[in-house]
Amino acid sequence: MSMEASADIQAIVKEYVISEVLSGDEGVLDVSTELIEQGILDSMSLLRLIAFLEERFSIQVADEDIVPRHFHNLRAIEELIASYQARSRS
């Protein structure tokens, strides 16, 4: 897997959330939509999202990173993935 630019990461995650979590309803979602507070991600969809991210970006998300500040919106998720990619590069 090549390193994606942040805009690409965001687009990939957004597409996943729209198709797999929101079943195609993109009306509500932007980079700062509160995914947990609004009940878009619950425990089951969050775990599925993490499994998707791990496979799609060839990363291993540490349990300590599965916390609200990394998953509360699309921007936070994108930053988390970028930080993993930066670590694997160095």
Next chain:
Amino acid sequence: MAFLLHQLLSESADRHPDRVAVEDDRGRLTYAELESLSSQIAHYLRNRGVEPGDRVGLFLRKSIYGVAALFGIQKAGAAYVPLDPQAPPLRAAYILQNCGVRVLVTEQEKLQRLPAEFLTQGALTGLLLVDSEAAANLEMAGTLPAATLAEIRSSQPIRHPAVPITDDYLAYILYTSGSTGEPKGVMISHLNSLTFVNWAYDTFHVVSSDRVSNHAPFHFDLSVFDIFCTIKAGGTLSLVPDLIHPFPVELARWISEKRLTIWYSVPSALIQLVERGHLERHDYRALRLVLFAGEVFPIKYVRRLVETLPHPEYYNLYGPTETNVCTYYKLKPEDLNSARTEPVPIGVACENQEVVVLNERLEPVPKGNEGELYVRSATVAKGYWGRLDDTAKVVVPNPLNRHFSSVLYRTGDIVRQLPSGEYQYVGRKDKMVKSRGYRIELGEIEATLYAHPAVREAAVIAVPDDQVGARLKAYVVADSNLARSELEKFCRDHLPRYMMPESMEFRSSLPRTSNGKVDIHALEKGSVAT
């Protein structure tokens, strides 16, 4: 002696007015505060025309005010009808209309999602908004009279209204998946519920120093133990904050920081704590009791949980919503033997309940043989709201008693009695499955798919999953112009999220058995192969 659930609150408020009754991440209410606020809510509901026997809906995120509201509803003589806060608006509106709720307790964001016609049609006579400061914000309520919690607090009397009801009145209605395509409301009376609450209180020795988790949503009957046993004991009910719920590491820390003494949840929540919560990092010495219910808890995870936290007592509680808990099993050290692969038993009947295993002819099966589990108890629900036929299929005359009339509840669960006298769950007689403790009628999902005009055939299977119970797969034969996204949206508008198929496969035909039925086994085999 308390014979109504809300009397448990009044009694505890007399004994421990200053103890904390309920807390969440935004606040707390003492027993005195919970008692007076719930009485004020009851007065408001009565002013809005709520009569004994009426239904009042709860459509809101979990909070200490939701707890005050459900006691207030009961004090007004009504039954509370808790909705899944994440329910699709159409489904929420269906439930509220189905049982004719008179008043809806809600919050602005939820209210805005409901179809406008719901607010102007039907039995609704008022709204109570828990999250608004002033009625000025309430234009979306249209012509319905509405009040905020702040207004009720400043205007209504705090004394407990005297509403003369008996323990035969409904305390709450819990809607579950219905095989014919629409959710059905399980009606629970005060007697039904108190029979369970009193048993649990005695069995688990709940006391005023206990700090009890509330993990389950209020529309799920695990919450009945959390709320009413804790309040009966004068203990503290600690609501798991929505923001922590999905995050195992945070939840593990929260349980420790809150010094919880009793935890009750579905196994899938405990599995996530074991898998990703790093329980070994925190201090759980306060935790004395772990209860789980709602689905099978795979033994390998039980073993890891007990190895990490050896100190608490563990119980497997079993029972459908229609009886709450009817059997229970205390985990024994030998259950953790590494050679064991079968799940822990569901145990023996709760005190003051009787369970029997019958065959198709309603005759008792010999000990050790498989049969369907039937329950005789005052916990057995009054039936399904407005569905006498469906009720008569499961609440049946007791064939073992010919001297006076009594009934048995037919669980649909196949069990087998072990030599020890304990019962072992074997499986379901019908197409109901469990996912994260939620009951799911595959027939309801199929009926929803069929409701789409372009769907010609549909079948849904459940692929067993160790961590969540089941994963749902739908197979659809549809007109060629039906887009997957359209069918997914249609389902999302009608089904709660836990009933959404994880995958949908479009096919030109479905496999059939020799007698023409959809061959579910062939689909199941195919799904394992892929």
